[in-house]
Amino acid sequence: MRIVRTMTAACAALWLLGAALPARADPPTIADFLEDPALAAASLSPSGRYLVWTVRTGDQSAVHIRDLQENTVSVMGAGSAREHFGGVYIDWIRWKTDDRLLIGMTRFELRRFGGREDGRVRGFSYGESVLSVARDGSAVVALQAPGTEDALPGSVLDTLRDNPDHILMSYRDGRGRLNVARVNILSGAAEKTVEGHRRVLDYLTDRDGAVVGRIAWRGADGRVMLMEALNPDGGWSEVYRLRRDEVRNLPDYDFLGATSEPGKIYVAVRPEAAEGESTAGVHVFDFATRTMGPTIWRNPQYDVSGILLDADSQELVAGCYWADIYRCDFNDRREDAVMTGIRRFFGDGWSVSVVSQARDGSRWLVQASAPNNPGEYYIFNVAERHMEFVGSIYPRLQEAQLGTMQRIDYTAADGQPLFGYLTRPPGAAADAALPLVVMPHGGPELRDYLTYDQWAQFLATRGYQVFQPNFRGSAGMGKAFAEAGYREWGGRMQDDVTAGLEHLIGQGLADRGRVCIVGASYGGYAALQAGASQADLYRCVVSVAGPSDLVSMLRWERAEAGADSDRYDYWLKSIGDPREDRERLEAVSPLQHAADWRLPVLLIHGDADDVVPVSQSRDMERALRRAGKDVRLVVLEDAGHSNWSTRNDTTALTEVESFLARHLPVATAAATTAAAEPSDVGAPAAD
Numbered sequence: 001m002r003i004v005r006t007m008t009a010a011c012a013a014l015w016l017l018g019a020a021l022p023a024r025a026d027p028p029t030i031a032d033f034l035e036d037p038a039l040a041a042a043s044l045s046p047s048g049r050y051l052v053w054t055v056r057t058g059d060q061s062a063v064h065i066r067d068l069q070e071n072t073v074s075v076m077g078a079g080s081a082r083e084h085f086g087g088v089y090i091d092w093i094r095w096k097t098d099d100r101l102l103i104g105m106t107r108f109e110l111r112r113f114g115g116r117e118d119g120r121v122r123g124f125s126y127g128e129s130v131l132s133v134a135r136d137g138s139a140v141v142a143l144q145a146p147g148t149e150d151a152l153p154g155s156v157l158d159t160l161r162d163n164p165d166h167i168l169m170s171y172r173d174g175r176g177r178l179n180v181a182r183v184n185i186l187s188g189a190a191e192k193t194v195e196g197h198r199r200v201l202d203y204l205t206d207r208d209g210a211v212v213g214r215i216a217w218r219g220a221d222g223r224v225m226l227m228e229a230l231n232p233d234g235g236w237s238e239v240y241r242l243r244r245d246e247v248r249n250l251p252d253y254d255f256l257g258a259t260s261e262p263g264k265i266y267v268a269v270r271p272e273a274a275e276g277e278s279t280a281g282v283h284v285f286d287f288a289t290r291t292m293g294p295t296i297w298r299n300p301q302y303d304v305s306g307i308l309l310d311a312d313s314q315e316l317v318a319g320c321y322w323a324d325i326y327r328c329d330f331n332d333r334r335e336d337a338v339m340t341g342i343r344r345f346f347g348d349g350w351s352v353s354v355v356s357q358a359r360d361g362s363r364w365l366v367q368a369s370a371p372n373n374p375g376e377y378y379i380f381n382v383a384e385r386h387m388e389f390v391g392s393i394y395p396r397l398q399e400a401q402l403g404t405m406q407r408i409d410y411t412a413a414d415g416q417p418l419f420g421y422l423t424r425p426p427g428a429a430a431d432a433a434l435p436l437v438v439m440p441h442g443g444p445e446l447r448d449y450l451t452y453d454q455w456a457q458f459l460a461t462r463g464y465q466v467f468q469p470n471f472r473g474s475a476g477m478g479k480a481f482a483e484a485g486y487r488e489w490g491g492r493m494q495d496d497v498t499a500g501l502e503h504l505i506g507q508g509l510a511d512r513g514r515v516c517i518v519g520a521s522y523g524g525y526a527a528l529q530a531g532a533s534q535a536d537l538y539r540c541v542v543s544v545a546g547p548s549d550l551v552s553m554l555r556w557e558r559a560e561a562g563a564d565s566d567r568y569d570y571w572l573k574s575i576g577d578p579r580e581d582r583e584r585l586e587a588v589s590p591l592q593h594a595a596d597w598r599l600p601v602l603l604i605h606g607d608a609d610d611v612v613p614v615s616q617s618r619d620m621e622r623a624l625r626r627a628g629k630d631v632r633l634v635v636l637e638d639a640g641h642s643n644w645s646t647r648n649d650t651t652a653l654t655e656v657e658s659f660l661a662r663h664l665p666v667a668t669a670a671a672t673t674a675a676a677e678p679s680d681v682g683a684p685a686a687d
Contacts, residue, residue, distance in 0.1 A: 048358025490588025
């Protein structure tokens with residue numbers, strides 16, 4: 001099947017966001033890597049005639065709407081926002097009908113002394129809004145659930161696609177209960193339809209917009225998270241319990257979307273036992289009967305990570321998963337052949353997903369990305385097999401400036417097949433053994449992919465090659481592989497990282513003695529443990545928000561979540577029991593080996609981290625400093641575990657770049673760093 005690519009004249013201005021930018025010889029700056037997406041929130045209208053997206057230009061944001069039939073573009077201004085002072089932000093955009101849009105916005109403004117960027121904050125204002133707007137920008141209606149404050153109107157729960165005038169909104173009332181209301185998008189009139197409770201976090205709806213389930217905390221202390229189903233009498237019953245790792249929910253049941261039948265939902269199910277069918281597959285859960293149906297789609301090697309539904313009927317069209325790249329396997333052979341042609345159009349190493357569809361299936365909005373391309377949008381005409389370029393999401397990051405990425409297969413000492421990804425600097429010779437940064441992922445039940453990675457590409461543009469191993473304990477490859485990392489912190493998981501490094505050295509892809517290790521969260525722990533136990537393999541260590549003492553980490557988790565919580569129970573299984581396994585846990589806690597430490601180490605941690613407390617890095621820094629070791633601690637102000645501000649991200653990347661330049665210098669001048677602008681670099685707080 002042949003797919004043709006074009007760009008119409010009406011796309012020319014949008015195209016300037018990407019391909020028309022002049023080529024640059026110098027590597028991207030830190031500011032380039034941290035820029036906001038220039039094009040975001042793109043989607044097709046129900047008929048497929050109109051395309052909406054947001055554009056950020058400097059401090060200004062705007063909503064663009066293109067008529068694909070007439071090839072015209074209209075623009076609605078949407079306010080401005082600055083890094084140090086805030087402003088108005090577009091959170092999301094959704095089509096209600098072809099003639100009307102729903103827009104979610106946040107206003108967050110900071111007032112600083114002297115009006116200076118570095119002035120102390122003397123006040124702020126905050127507010128949210130949900131707007132119903134005609135396609136031409138007229139007839140704006142502010143939507144608000146009953147009894148809510150103007151600044152907290154509630155959230156859109158369901159757009160009720162078959163009801164042109166109403167949506168469902170969830171909202172907290174004056175007593176803190178999360179309720180549901182039906183809201184008229186033309187008049188703003190609102191009526192409560194479901195009364196909730198303070199412990200309710202969210203609701204679930206079926207294809208008709210009927211509320212069928214909710215997520216809630218159990219008990220006054222909120223230590224167990226549940227999914228509950230609505231009973232015919234209006235009461236609620238428990239369906240299943242959620243468990244959490246460091247930054248995300250990891251349910252055994254993950255709800256994916258409504259089916260074509262009332263009261264039924266597509267669910268990703270993790271098998272109860274690691275034997276047999278180990279990967280998560282797609283089932284249908286019936287909320288009326290509380291029964292789970294058999295597997296209707298499953299990949300034997302990789303967990304399902306998403307599904308594609310028919311935009312009109314809600315029938316399952318494809319199951320999607322991360323192999324090396326993101327793939328969707330279609331149930332219909334003809335449609336699968338179309339997707340095969342699309343992947344061939346982009347080439348090897350590209351991940352392709354359908355992010356929006358016309359209800360009649362005539363047009364798809366496709367997002368495509370690759371290791372050296374953070375993402376582009378295309379419109380695909382299904383009948384004509386025609387692909388039209390829309391725009392680049394991060395136009396300042398050009399493919400020629402970014403590194404290449406390849407899969408590396410290797411074997412652990414016990415024979416377990418493993419793999420990871422090696423990113424090499426742009427233009428690097430195939431036989432060049434460049435300085436290497438080993439970068440294990442966080443989680444540990446996460447994984448890395450053959451796709452764009454901000455930190456890997458940043459380091460590659462500074463002349464380093466970066467290795468990201470998927471060790472046992474990683475997610476996405478079945479329950480058995482994930483649970484093979486349980487209670488293997490500092491053990492099998494660490495050995496798998498080492499085996500990958502030894503493989504690269506053995507293949508001539510890396511030089512022994514020219515390697516540092518960098519990681520965040522669990523990856524930060526793995527970096528510290530490498531420094532404590534494998535100093536002969538590395539020249540330096542960078543830990544970002546990494547645990548350093550497993551016993552005290554578990555003690556903190558127990559105090560935060562409760563000894564009887566699912567969260568604490570998960571960590572007991574993942575790390576170990578601090579009472580029964582204390583000796584083993586201390587042996588693999590980097591803090592306990594500070595006296596024998598030999599490598600320079602950089603610690604970076606947010607002072608508001610509620611996942612791994614900043615005390616884990618403070619204690620490590622204090623122990624190393626008392627032992628006379630080379631250590632630097634950078635504490636980021638008002639920073640949590642992730643999703644930092646641009647200022648804090650800039651500080652972190654600047655510190656890592658400077659640290660590696662001292663301890664793992666790149667020999668060639670061409671690979672040296674481009675200096676960040678002084679105004680972009682926040683002053684770190686050092687302890």
